[in-house]
Amino acid sequence: MSVELDITTLAITLSLVTLSMTLLLCMAAWHADNQQGLRHWALGNSALMLGLLLNINQDYLHHGLSVILANGLMAGGLGIIWLGIRAFKGLSQPRAVPIASALLMMLLLWLLRFPIDSLVARVSISSLGFALLCLLCSRELLIKVEPPLRGAYWFTGILTLLCCFGLMVRAIASLNDAMPAQPMADSPLQHLTLLAVMVAQIGIAGGFILMSHYRSTLNLRRLSERDALTGTLNRRSFSQQAQAQLEHASQTQQPITLIMLDADHFKRVNDQFGHQIGDAVLCHMVARIRQQLRSDDLLGRFGGEEFTLILPGLNTHSAGQVAERIRRSVGLQPQELADHEVPLSISLGVACSEHHGYAFETLLAAADAALYRAKAMGRNRVELARHPSTDQEDQMALRLLSQFRHNLDV
Numbered sequence: 001m002s003v004e005l006d007i008t009t010l011a012i013t014l015s016l017v018t019l020s021m022t023l024l025l026c027m028a029a030w031h032a033d034n035q036q037g038l039r040h041w042a043l044g045n046s047a048l049m050l051g052l053l054l055n056i057n058q059d060y061l062h063h064g065l066s067v068i069l070a071n072g073l074m075a076g077g078l079g080i081i082w083l084g085i086r087a088f089k090g091l092s093q094p095r096a097v098p099i100a101s102a103l104l105m106m107l108l109l110w111l112l113r114f115p116i117d118s119l120v121a122r123v124s125i126s127s128l129g130f131a132l133l134c135l136l137c138s139r140e141l142l143i144k145v146e147p148p149l150r151g152a153y154w155f156t157g158i159l160t161l162l163c164c165f166g167l168m169v170r171a172i173a174s175l176n177d178a179m180p181a182q183p184m185a186d187s188p189l190q191h192l193t194l195l196a197v198m199v200a201q202i203g204i205a206g207g208f209i210l211m212s213h214y215r216s217t218l219n220l221r222r223l224s225e226r227d228a229l230t231g232t233l234n235r236r237s238f239s240q241q242a243q244a245q246l247e248h249a250s251q252t253q254q255p256i257t258l259i260m261l262d263a264d265h266f267k268r269v270n271d272q273f274g275h276q277i278g279d280a281v282l283c284h285m286v287a288r289i290r291q292q293l294r295s296d297d298l299l300g301r302f303g304g305e306e307f308t309l310i311l312p313g314l315n316t317h318s319a320g321q322v323a324e325r326i327r328r329s330v331g332l333q334p335q336e337l338a339d340h341e342v343p344l345s346i347s348l349g350v351a352c353s354e355h356h357g358y359a360f361e362t363l364l365a366a367a368d369a370a371l372y373r374a375k376a377m378g379r380n381r382v383e384l385a386r387h388p389s390t391d392q393e394d395q396m397a398l399r400l401l402s403q404f405r406h407n408l409d410v
């Protein structure tokens with residue numbers, strides 16, 4: 001079976017494909033309020049589409065001017081797409097790049113249209129310029145990308161590289177006279193180039209939407225897992241992740257420690273400095289705690305000014321030392337916030353799997369009891385959870401002592 005391809009039909013199909021991809025990107029950008037990149041891609045694609053349309057209908061303007069403007073628009077469009085990728089990655093966006101690409105392309109094509117007038121040079125130079133811009137985009141998409149989005153980046157990057165390759169072939173072929181002498185004339189290579197660009201065009205637009213979809217999903221997951229104020233895990237995801245860590249530690253018979261900590265007299269901070277400063281104090285406190293943690297430790301907000309930690313691999317002795325370091329780092333010097341010096345101390349209860357096993361609820365109860373003891377014994381201290389039998393005996397006396405101290409504080 002032989003397939004007859006006609007260059008004009010292919011070029012019109014390519015413009016229609018670009019138009020639908022542009023609409024798709026515009027609609028996606030419309031809904032992505034603060035999604036960096038999508039708007040650039042929609043804008044870049046629009047410029048590409050206009051450029052293509054102008055290139056097909058070269059007789060609408062004075063012939064030479066249409067070609068110059070069409071290629072300028074396409075170069076600028078690719079530059080804007082490159083900016084979008086950088087915006088999506090949170091990198092700086094030098095706006096001079098799309099402007100310079102468009103101007104340089106127009107200047108070169110003007111030189112090759114009027115003073116020199118060489119179609120071969122025009123096709124080669126424009127193809128080479130577009131190929132370089134595609135290479136810039138694929139470089140940005142393929143290197144230094146965040147692991148959860150890597151698949152979507154690479155998918156888009158490889159298609160962009162394909163586009164770059166197609167354009168390079170076009171540039172070389174036109175130099176070797178493999179391309180027809182007329183811009184819109186039929187040749188197998190013209191057909192192949194246009195088909196490849198069309199397929200890549202659909203894939204690249206899909207890839208951008210995929211990247212933005214991955215990013216939104218990731219943001220949503222992060223929002224559902226994190227406490228909005230401090231950025232620590234919220235209670236539900238802390239419990240889930242802690243239980244997974246405990247299960248793993250139990251299987252490998254490694255020690256693991258749970259710490260509960262609570263800011264001392266935090267009500268006074270709020271009363272004296274206001275709720276906003278209170279919020280800032282909590283964030284500073286979390287930052288200081290984080291400085292003492294390793295990458296696989298978990299930190300969660302259990303509620304109010306109470307936080308929980310999971311320290312895998314630490315026995316009671318080492319966890320006690322870490323807890324002491326955390327206590328000292330938080331209380332070391334008053335936090336300076338909005339011209340206020342806010343003194344803060346914390347109390348910590350430490351429970352290790354050595355004495356309390358690997359069940360989350362049991363460890364939590366043991367750490368909570370130890371924290372309770374730290375509060376009752378004057379606050380700003382670390383208490384290790386006692387062996388379950390001893391602990392129960394102490395509870396009643398501590399409750400009385402704590403109530404007595406609380407009455408004195410009030």
Ligand SMILES: Nc1nc2c(ncn2[C@@H]2O[C@H](COP(=O)(O)OP(=O)(O)OP(=O)(O)O)[C@@H](O)[C@H]2O)c(=O)[nH]1
Nearest residue numbers: 262263264265266267268270275276278279304305
């Ligand atoms: N600013 C601010 N305050 C909070 C937040 N969550 C809880 N609090 C406050 O934390 C205070 C906790 O008070 P209490 O439970 O009496 O404890 P405390 O004053 O720290 O006393 P001890 O824990 O016994 O040392 C309350 O005043 C809460 O309003 C928060 O997100 N931001």
